[in-house]
Structure formats: C-alpha cells, structure tokens
Amino acid sequence: MIFVKSLKAALNLFILILVSVLLIPVEAESQLGVRTEMRIPEIPGYITIKCDFHMHTVFSDGSVWPQVRVQEAWLEGIDAISITDHIEYLPHDDDIKTNHNRSFDLAVPAAKSSNLMLIRGTEITRDEPEAHHNALFITDANALEIEDFVECIEATAKQGAFIMWNHPGWKQPGNKSVWYDIQNEIWEKGWLHGIEVVNGGVYYPNAHKWCLEKNMTIMGTSDVHGPITMSYDFASGDHRPVTLVFAREKTEESLKEAMFDRRTVIYWKNFLIGEEKFLRPIFNSSVEIKTPEMGITGTGRAYVQIYNDSDVKYTLVLNGENEYVTLPRSITLYPGKTVMVSLRGKSESLTGLKKIILPYVVENLYVQPSEGMPVELSVDVRFQPAERR
Template identity: 45%
Template sequence: MKQKTLIIGMMLLTQGIISSAVAQVRQEIKIPDLKGYTTLKCDFHIHTVFSDGLVWPTVRVDEAYREGLDAIAITDHLEYRPHKGDIVAGHGRSYEIAEKAADKNNILLIRGSEITRPMAPGHFNAIFLNNNDSLDKKEWRDSFKAAKAQRAFIFWNHPGWDAQQPDTTKWWPEHTELYNAGYMNGIEVANGTSYCPEAFRWCLEKKLTMLGNTDIHQPIQAEYEFAKGKHRTMTLVFAKNRTIEGIKEALINRRTAVYVGDNLIGENKYLKELFENSIEILDVEKSKRGVQITFINKSDLTFKLLKTEHNPDVVYFRDYVIEPNCRHSIMVKLQNDVEEGDVNFEVTNLLVEPGQGLKYTYHVSKR
C-alpha cells in the first residue's frame, strides 16, 4: 500500500511540474461579446483525483488557463470516490487546493459537487456551493434539498448517457418532481463531444439553461486534439461582468450557448448576434453583373452556410464555409434586369432548435 501511495504521489507531482512549466502559454479563444454582455468561456463539469479523475486539482486550473477559459467548476463526485483509499479528504478539498492556482492565473473557480445517483434521477451537478459535505446524504432528495439551501445552480448531466438510458433518452417522473420544486435549473445539451438533441428541446420548452461541458477525467489533451485546432466543449456565458456573481446571474437568466466541435447551440437571438458580431463587411463592389461582398471573419468560429429558398434571378453559392480569421469574397449575380434581392441562407452549424440552423438574409442591390 505504501508503494502504491508513493507511485500515485510521484505521478501527481510530475503532472504538477509539467503543467506549471507550460501554464504560461495561453491560447485565447476569439468569440465576440454581445451588446451589454461579456462572452465568458466556461466548463462547469470536471473531475480530479478527489473522485474518479486522473489529475491533481491544480492541473485542471493550468489546463483552463492554457486553453483560454475564463471559469471552471470542479465537480467531483459525492458518492463515487475510487481513490479514497489513497486520498482521504472532505468533498471540498479539490476546490481548496485549486484556489491559489486559480487566483494566480485569473481563472474564476466555482465550488461544485456531482450528485451521482442511478436513473432516475441520474447525475446532477450543483455549483456555487459553500459547503460540499452537506450534500453527502443517503437519500437523493435530501442532497438536492441541501444544495438548494445554499442557493446552488443545479443541472442534469448527460441525460442521453447510454449507461443510464440505453434505449431512449427519457424524461422521468423524478425529473418532473425536481423541475417543479425548482431543483433543476439547466441541462447539459453537450457532454464531452456528445450532443443531446432531446436535452436541447427540453431546455427550449421548459425554459432551462443550456450547458456544454467536458466532464473530463483524464488529462485534457488525451481527449482533444489541440494541435489540430480543436477546442474543448464549453458553455459560453453572456455575463454582465467577469465575476463569479456575473456568471451565476447569467446562468439563472439562461444567457448561454453551447460550443461543441464546430457547432454552436442556443437561442436564436444569441446565435444571430454572435454571427453578426463575428463578420465585418470590408467592401461591397457593385457592377452590371451584380454585387461582390468582401468580408472578414474576426472570430475563431466556423460558419457553414446553405442556400435556402430565393429568387432564381439572385444567383449565389449553393453552400459556403466561412473559415475562422479569414478574408472572404462572395459574388452575387443579379440577372434579367433584377436590381436588388435577398441572399437567403441557413447557418447549419448554429443550431437554434434540434435539426434547425440559424436562418439569415442579406440584402444586396446594384444601386
């Protein structure tokens, strides 16, 4: 047992040394702000060795710093702690260890825990806690009650997880009970790289906050190919200010979008503004043939456009990909003496409801 403990300790020390050596290189993520709000990049579901994760808490802070995040919540399991024979501590210890590193790296660190129960109700995260240990109850309803007593923000994790829902993604009576009692404030629409359209639909219908998180257990680079330009799954929070209180207020008021792969998932009003604030028109050149539009994508976001119903005398792309941080030119031909018209398209990777991208129109004119 002593040898096993020594090996684990050496592994964790090595992780900390390696992480500290590279923590100073931060890769900023360019996503525009919205009017009156700052866009914060957040991950509210991560694990450390204090439950079933494989890294020390400070490593999670260093990862968040390097990847351009603004905030993280450490949400170790209450009921599942496979390393507890080697690491004996209270449920809030991972947060306490990470605090100093978070302050040093200007990462907003949120105290949380994962309530880990069979279906139903399944797994839930409670964040903005002040006492993790009070949630460690035998009866799951008592755990939720204790979280709510601390004015926690509570959300349902990975509702489509096949280990708990192997045949269909179902809303159970227990979820209605939690929802009606005010013990469910949001749902993970994306967990890791998995997107759950049913969760997206429930958020829209029931006015619940949409979240996207990594649920990371391994070192983050084991899951995401950052060298190939990939990013971790995250929740975009449109906050009044860059504070923990600002994040909580935004979550309560459902000002979020989910960024998973090339997809953005959220309400139409937020995704439309993100799209418009990412694109800057540099030049509009008019001629007898039509209109050539030159623009730049100022963000790290990709936009996938698909032509929708339009006047056949307004001729433009069938589909088009706007790459990040690139200059683009698009020619719109106006035929048969047509002097103006609408360029109608759908941004297929900006999902405003399951299976439906953001619909957009840009008006052009020869005049």
C-alpha cells in the same frame, strides 16, 4: 610606464564593473504558458464568460491534480471552471483522503494567480433514473453527503446552488435522454435549473428541447477525467465544449445571476447551440461584408468578399433564391479569413441599383434541436445591360 599603469587601472576597473554586474541579482522571470484566446464576438450589454462546469480530479475518478485543471483551462482560453468531483464515487480513496471540499481548496491559489474564476461545485451521483447532477455555487460539498436523493437535492438547493442534470442520455436506450418522474419532481420543486445539452462529444437534442420548453439553462461541459490534451485534438483546432455565459460583470455573483437567467450558449466542436437572441448577434458581429457595393454587367459576375472575425467556421446553405442573381448553394466562412463568393446576373438588360438579399441557413448555429439559423446577408449591386454587338 604611465601607459602601462593606466592600462592596468583600466583592466582593474573593467574587472570591478564585470564582478558588480554579475553580483546584481537578476529576477528569474520566465514565460509560463501561452493562452489561446477563444474568439467569439461579444453580445451588446454583456461580457462573455467562457466556462466549463464539469470536470474531475484525483479527488474522485479523474487522474489529474486539481491545480492542473486550472492551468489547462487558462491555456485553452477559458475564464471560469468548476471542479465537480463525485461525492459518492471515489475510486482513489485508498490513496486520497475523503474530503469533498479539498479539490476546490487546492485549486484556489492557481486560480487566483491566473485570474481564473473557480466556482465551488460537486457531482451528486446516483444510478438511473435519478442519475448525475452537478451542483454549482455550493458552500460546502461535505454537507451534501446525504443518502436520500430528494433530501440531498433539497439541501443543495438550500445552499443556493445552480443544479443541472448531467449527460441525460447516458445509459439510456439508444443514448436518448428520458424525462423521468424524478426529474419532473425536482424540476417542479424549482431545484433543477439546467441540463447538459452537450457532455463531452455528445449532443442531446431531447435535452435541448426540454430546455426551450421548460425554461431551463442550456449547458455544455467537458466532463473531462484525464489530462485535457488527451481528450481533444488541439493540433487540428479542436476545443473542449464550453458554456458561454453572458454576464453583466466578470464576478461570481453576476455569473450566477446570468446562469439562473438562462443567458448561455454552448460552443461545442464547430457548433453554437442556444437561443436565437444570442446566436444572431454573435453571427452578425462575426461577419463583415467587405464589398457592400458592386457592379454586374448583363449576365456577368460580381464577387462578394465576406470576412469572419471569429473562431467558429460557419457553414451556410442556400435557403431560397434571388430574382436578379444566381447564388452559390453553400458558403463556408472560415475563422479569421475572407472568402470570395460569386454572384451571377440573370438578365442581359437589367439596369439600376438593387439591394440583393442572400438567404442562407447557418447549419452549425442550433437555435432549435438540430436546426440551423436562417440569415440574410445583403449587398448593393449596380446593374448595367450587356453591350450589344
């Protein structure tokens, strides 16, 4: 009977433990989303902030709630956004109260909780030739509801804003951007700081040229209106256009300073568009030659292995020749992969160690309008003559 008693006690104890375990409150933690990081190597001395400074919500002609813009950006590996609802074009104003600051305010909690930088902005909207301008780092969008365009831009500049000209070729003959007197007027007054060289799927070479000639900031944005997933084929690795801003620190102040100082590059489709001083270090840090030293016997081959540690697929086209080896006409460096490239000796009798320069143009790094960036990769090759038979 002692056995039965202790069995019963053990059972009671078990039930007690089970009940107490079930009563301990369990935190309902869950995984909320998976962010795809954009792999672009850092430039020495700067932090790369991945930005999209042009998008809409239901507070103008977009179809999503402001908080969703933050969530989409976070998932896509973006660090900073600006919601730039139109001041003057409000097709949903029967349903949504007009308050030009409201889309920003509603997105703040989501931005804070996901550690995403949210920049207060708006889109000042006129017909051509004044056209559309985004104002970033503003303090009050409601104060910019000013009828006269030049007065409006002046008030925007007085808020300390960074002002950029949007989609400059839109509604222009042949989709080609035109530098009208009005752009010149606000640029000369120091109120026009950047141009969208890329807007959504469109690249504007003229705007690229003006940015270089007139010392303006190169900008690329999505200008997304619907859900971002409906605009880009993420399944095939596509991404929205972003502006990479090279800031000294990850703060709003530092971001703004970098933009006024024109430290930007556009990452659009498979292109990087910007000044050579930024594109060259990005390319150099992306690419690693895994076989820096090789041997070739006579007219035999050596295989160079080149690794690309970035998300950009670099397309290289031969830009010259080498006196000792024949080089492939083109090389594609795939993201996160190593490619093997064949070099073939030109001479049966060459002897000794030679530095072989591989001259190429990276076609998808635009340092000038629609023009790629020349690069020189190099490897050491020890040549030895083919054996005589």
